[in-house]
Amino acid sequence: MSDMMRLMDEFTVEGPLLSGKFDLFGFQVEIAESVVVQLVVMVILGVLFFILGRNLKVEPTSKRQMAAEYIVGFFSGMVKDTMGEKYKNYTPYIGALFCFSIISSLMGLLGLRAPTADLSVVGTWAAVTFVLTIINKFKTGGVKGYLKSFIEPMPFMLPFNIIGDIANPVAQALRHFANILAGMVIGGLVYYALGQFALGLFSIGIPAVLSLYFDLFSSFIQAYIFVTLTMAYVAMAECGDD
Amino acid sequence: MGIRLLAESAESATMLGLVNINPSTIIFTLINTLIIFLLYKFLLHNKVMEVLRKRQEKINADISAAEKAKADAEAAKADYLEKISGAKDEAQEIVANAVKKAGAREAEIIAEAEKSAALIREKAEESAELEKKRAINEVKDQISDIVIMAAQAVAEKEISEKDNEELINSFLVNVGEEK
Numbered sequence: 001m002s003d004m005m006r007l008m009d010e011f012t013v014e015g016p017l018l019s020g021k022f023d024l025f026g027f028q029v030e031i032a033e034s035v036v037v038q039l040v041v042m043v044i045l046g047v048l049f050f051i052l053g054r055n056l057k058v059e060p061t062s063k064r065q066m067a068a069e070y071i072v073g074f075f076s077g078m079v080k081d082t083m084g085e086k087y088k089n090y091t092p093y094i095g096a097l098f099c100f101s102i103i104s105s106l107m108g109l110l111g112l113r114a115p116t117a118d119l120s121v122v123g124t125w126a127a128v129t130f131v132l133t134i135i136n137k138f139k140t141g142g143v144k145g146y147l148k149s150f151i152e153p154m155p156f157m158l159p160f161n162i163i164g165d166i167a168n169p170v171a172q173a174l175r176h177f178a179n180i181l182a183g184m185v186i187g188g189l190v191y192y193a194l195g196q197f198a199l200g201l202f203s204i205g206i207p208a209v210l211s212l213y214f215d216l217f218s219s220f221i222q223a224y225i226f227v228t229l230t231m232a233y234v235a236m237a238e239c240g241d242d
Numbered sequence: 243m244g245i246r247l248l249a250e251s252a253e254s255a256t257m258l259g260l261v262n263i264n265p266s267t268i269i270f271t272l273i274n275t276l277i278i279f280l281l282y283k284f285l286l287h288n289k290v291m292e293v294l295r296k297r298q299e300k301i302n303a304d305i306s307a308a309e310k311a312k313a314d315a316e317a318a319k320a321d322y323l324e325k326i327s328g329a330k331d332e333a334q335e336i337v338a339n340a341v342k343k344a345g346a347r348e349a350e351i352i353a354e355a356e357k358s359a360a361l362i363r364e365k366a367e368e369s370a371e372l373e374k375k376r377a378i379n380e381v382k383d384q385i386s387d388i389v390i391m392a393a394q395a396v397a398e399k400e401i402s403e404k405d406n407e408e409l410i411n412s413f414l415v416n417v418g419e420e421k
Contacts, residue, residue, distance in 0.1 A: 013260060015259045068289075096283070120263050123263060
């Protein structure tokens, strides 16, 4: 046991690298690794959307168009099922968020640091959801409805409602962030351990299986959960104007 | 175990904390999310939706065209059926008319035939009468000829009363023979 301890150096999980830093009118702008990887994701998604979306025909002939229709149909169906027909304007945002999240998480496969493993990134998305929720409350209930929603069903529920409203985005952000980060940590640990024990033989199969779960499956599930929660929170925020 | 999570801000200036909220990252993420949203919306979502809408319109148009064609076909079928049954009725009427006409014509023909037969008979009877009259006239002519002949013969011969009587008798016998 002590031998093993000796063999292990130190395994550290670090925050995102700071790739650049400059002053902009006195504001310290820090360009984190997550932001740089986001640019890669944006380029990938931009090219993907462009290829999928160009010269579509009324009578489809290409597999490319079928894929494009499947993707858009998938998001439309998701929004329609979770939020209802009247919220279909949210479909582009939900689709974009899902694509951004899943491709960001999958960046781990390329050896880059997934932007979704940065709390600032998923926190921003959760904050957007929070803002959308409040906007929807105002839209459906007005100021009166918005304020009234805090004392429903009974006035003593006020503190719980406030806590609940704030807890939602926090939990949403932390869930996504922690899952991707945990996948990253576990992946790193396995590679580290396999390297330490010189089990080069196992390093062929085991990381692949783990990577399949933590990178592919988890990326998809977390993106799905995140957008589903966004849709649910926004749709549930609807309050009657009575 | 030597596993260290750098939860606090990293010691080095080139590292951010593992669990940290960085205002710059938030702003960049917001901008990037907006860009991805716009890319998705205008490069993919709107185009696919447009195509789907056009396809739906085309399908609707095709369906209404097919329904119209079906309705037309059914109207035409009903029309034809009506015409066919009408034609049957008409044919029956024609046959009935023809039978009726034929019956009338038959009676007419028979009546005409009877009439002409009667006419023929009448004519035949008339000509027979005429023939008879002519024969009688001929006989009368011959008789008068014979009488004239007899008178000549009497005139040629100077005969007695007795001879005369004989002559007349023989003449009468002659007439009787001739008759």
